[in-house]
Amino acid sequence: MSVERARALRKVMSVKEVRLWVRLRSLRADGFHFRRQAPLLGYYPDFICLGRRLVVEVDGHHEELEQAAHDAYRDQVFRRSGFQTLRFPTRAVHEDIDAVVGVICQALSAASPTRPLRGHPPHKGEGRDLS
Template sequence: MPPSRARELRKSMTPQEVKLWLRLRELRAIGHHFRRQSPLKPYVVDFECRKSLLIVEVDGHQHGFDEHRQRDAVRDQALERRGYKVLRFSNAEVSHEIEGVMQAIYLALTNPHPAARMRARPPSPGGEG
């Protein structure tokens, strides 16, 4: 996806995405930098923290009732094969339960995906053991 498409999507964020974005920016103080409408070919994800390999998506409907559920599941599986952990929240959750949403995100950041832990590990010493 061209970077211009990601820029277009940033301009058309929903009120729930804006609300979550403002809260995610607070996590910079503890070293977790999120990008919004981040291009991860061939996708554009709502929010991405590369350090922790975490993706946060905001969906229009409650889980299980979204007409795009199957497409999202395929996309999530493809991203998970690339080492990312994907969290999905509905607009209602972000609007009415933002503290719970942030708690789930914080837990995912403090218990990173196994691929992120492996990437952060110092290299093992060379030579024979």
């Protein structure tokens, strides 16, 4: 996976994606960290919260059958690795972004964290020994 490709994709985000990105970034205050166009399992999802294993996609309004099949396969790849995918049409992001963010927040709250939201694990030899 190419870091350069991810950077290039970030530069050509649609207006709707940028609008949603601004809202997702504000969720950091609640402990939810999203990345945009980050490499994941051979793909570059629009947005991903690794701590809650949540992928968020903004789909264009003219989805073709071939694209829909590709998206379904990609969602299956993510699901096999423990990720949930939420897809929103650009129209929903444009017309009711509050509802879109509400659905995302519900999914974040329902998902179990994959790691502690704060702090790092102790170094070897530090912390409590439970053995």
